[in-house]
Amino acid sequence: MTTTTLRAGPAFARPVPAPQPAAPGPAAEAAAVGEPLLQVDGVSLEYRTRERVVRATHRVSFDLHEADRFVLLGPSGCGKSTLLKAIGGFIRPVEGEIRLDGRGVSAPGPDRIVVFQEFDQLPPWKTVHQNVMFPLLASRSLGRKEAAERALHYLDKVGLARFADVHPHQLSGGMKQRVAIARALAMQPRVLLMDEPFAALDALTRRKMQEELLALWDEVRFTLLFVTHSIEEALVVGNRIALLSPHPGRMRAEINSHGFTLGSLGGSEFQAASQRIHRMLFEEEGAGA
Numbered sequence: 212m213t214t215t216t217l218r219a220g221p222a223f224a225r226p227v228p229a230p231q232p233a234a235p236g237p238a239a240e241a242a243a244v245g246e247p248l249l250q251v252d253g254v255s256l257e258y259r260t261r262e263r264v265v266r267a268t269h270r271v272s273f274d275l276h277e278a279d280r281f282v283l284l285g286p287s288g289c290g291k292s293t294l295l296k297a298i299g300g301f302i303r304p305v306e307g308e309i310r311l312d313g314r315g316v317s318a319p320g321p322d323r324i325v326v327f328q329e330f331d332q333l334p335p336w337k338t339v340h341q342n343v344m345f346p347l348l349a350s351r352s353l354g355r356k357e358a359a360e361r362a363l364h365y366l367d368k369v370g371l372a373r374f375a376d377v378h379p380h381q382l383s384g385g386m387k388q389r390v391a392i393a394r395a396l397a398m399q400p401r402v403l404l405m406d407e408p409f410a411a412l413d414a415l416t417r418r419k420m421q422e423e424l425l426a427l428w429d430e431v432r433f434t435l436l437f438v439t440h441s442i443e444e445a446l447v448v449g450n451r452i453a454l455l456s457p458h459p460g461r462m463r464a465e466i467n468s469h470g471f472t473l474g475s476l477g478g479s480e481f482q483a484a485s486q487r488i489h490r491m492l493f494e495e496e497g498a499g500a
């Protein structure tokens with residue numbers, strides 16, 4: 212779809228139908244041909260403490276297909292990180308189901324790797340190379356020689372092969388995030404989950420990292436689920452964007468955004484799209500979903 216299509220309201224945003232009750236029964240059998248890679252199906256998530264229950268998301272549904280760059284966009288507290296944790300297998304839905312390749316997700320696994328915002332996700336006593344090798348060895352995915360080769364391959368992809376033998380404290384914030392991305396991609400997950408990975412970077416580095424992520428995607432074509440609360444970042448990084456309403460998060464709309472790139476920044480179509488999303492997120496509160 213081109214940016215021209217994005218001007219047209221109905222094609223730009225597809226309103227989300229009324230929430231359906233959670234699908235009953237066991238997880239589906241093996242993935243059928245053409246079935247989405249990841250299905251989030253009527254998922255409600257809660258935190259339970261002794262005093263109260265906090266509902267983080269309410270009956271959220273979306274599908275991811277191979278090589279999608281799918282963005283979860285919504286205001287602070289709408290449950291984006293919680294959804295990512297549930298897809299990672301760290302939290303179980305109280306209703307609905309998450310399926311990967313047609314099978315219910317019930318625990319963390321090497322097919323779903325998360326890159327976080329924090330710079331301290333790399334053990335400081337390991338070199339960059341050892342950091343990228345570590346999950347490959349810990350999960351027994353590869354032997355030492357193959358893990359070393361695969362790690363170097365992905366370090367090269369993020370432009371850090373020269374830094375293989377240094378320790379994380381010798382790297383800038385952006386470089387540490389590149390190592391975290393290389394480490395995640397080296398596992399060759401079915402879905403790469405990124406939770407505001409560039410939010411702690413300065414504006415210029417953040418833009419550069421977005422550019423590099425897109426270049427990397429062009430080369431590797433991984434499937435990405437990316438969380439952000441930046442409208443601009445969502446439009447640049449995603450080919451599809453799910454808009455979540457404020458707490459508890461519900462699907463407000465899904466937007467097709469693959470006509471935008473970093474080159475679109477500042478352009479009138481880009482600004483119009485940003486403003487429309489802003490209105491959908493904040494001004495039409497209560498009118499949607």
Ligand SMILES: Nc1ncnc2c1ncn2[C@@H]1O[C@H](COP(=O)(O)OP(=O)(O)OP(=O)(O)O)[C@@H](O)[C@H]1O
Binds near residue numbers: 258259289291294
């Ligand atoms: N461990 C927890 N215990 C209780 N409530 C929690 C916990 N973690 C998150 N919450 C609540 O769940 C809701 C969703 O939080 P979550 O962190 O998923 O939102 P978010 O959209 O990722 O926000 P942000 O953009 O600020 O990171 C919020 O109301 C939050 O206060």
